[in-house]
Amino acid sequence: MYFRQPMPLRPARERLLDAAERVVAESGATHLTLDNVAKSAGVSKGGLLYHFPTKEALLEGMLTRHFHDVDAEVNKRLARRGRKTSRGDMLRERVGVLLEMHPERPAFGAAMVAAAADNPGHMAMCRTQYRALLDEFARLPGGFERAALVLLAVQGLLLGELLHLSPYTHEERARLVKALQRAADQCGGS
Amino acid sequence: MYFRQPMPLRPARERLLDAAERVVAESGATHLTLDNVAKSAGVSKGGLLYHFPTKEALLEGMLTRHFHDVDAEVNKRLARRGRKTSRGDMLRERVGVLLEMHPERPAFGAAMVAAAADNPGHMAMCRTQYRALLDEFARLPGGFERAALVLLAVQGLLLGELLHLSPYTHEERARLVKALQRAADQCGGS
């Protein structure tokens, strides 16, 4: 136990998924190739194919980790607050997670862009997840439209950044994030 | 003159651009290949390469036509109304064009998804265009945030549909479009 090698900072599988997101965010979904991912992760192609035997498996791994990470972070924030969580809390924290993760992890969300580019069939899983949230938040006092519009704007900001379409300065982005969080709160209180 | 062949319904160049958008929207940006576009347009690969000598040229053609079509449609609607056009009219009509074009032309906007997937460098042109609109609409009575949030939600709906991420029914979409058009109007009137 004492002289065991230090763990690699991040397991190879995670490093590969990080690299895949990075390639998509920096170079575009067309350049998500096994060679590029392996190179970007500092792993050989054979090493990649041990963890993800096909490109499909890599894409599924990206999507699965994305949704898992979002849910885990939302739940972490909800738990941290203690008390029983209302529907309004759930919307507020989720909006917060989606908007705050991107700056510190610029490739956040790249899994969906990559999946949509490679095989639209994969997006059924995303739509289902999205729909469940929508049905939940539609029951807030603000109703369906208010919640849906907030989610649409959050999605617009995120996808815009992933596609290098976003023209906002850091200051403007911060203002928009605050405005969206306020709007999310108002969905709960009317 | 009398027995001349009927014009093809649409010139080959337009058919090729239509086909390119269709491929991206239906199969994903990864499948935007010269072969697929030529096949989908009913043209040979050599025919495609006469109009667009490289894939880059095809992508630029897609982007150029997209922005031209949007501006042309906005200006057509503004002109139809006669009177001098205010900034508020411009926002309202643009939101209307972006939201109403998609249902009747499902691949509308695919040019941007394709460009972002293939070469993020192309997106500088899109950001510039976006920024110019933003600066214009920020001067509305509602201010920067109101206008930006409306544009973000519009973008979220459009990109969501292009990426097959949108879980909304036709009825729900219609409600959201109406709500967004109302919100756009309120940017002008405060």
Next chain:
DNA sequence: GTCTATAGTCCGATAGAC
């Protein structure tokens, strides 16, 4: 202006050494 044929490159995936 549109076609076929093909050159040269890059892709996903397999096989097998270590």
Next chain:
DNA sequence: GTCTATCGGACTATAGAC
């Protein structure tokens, strides 16, 4: 569990007939 080497196929692009 990670590596190298390599196959067959798909890709972009060129050359040249019609």
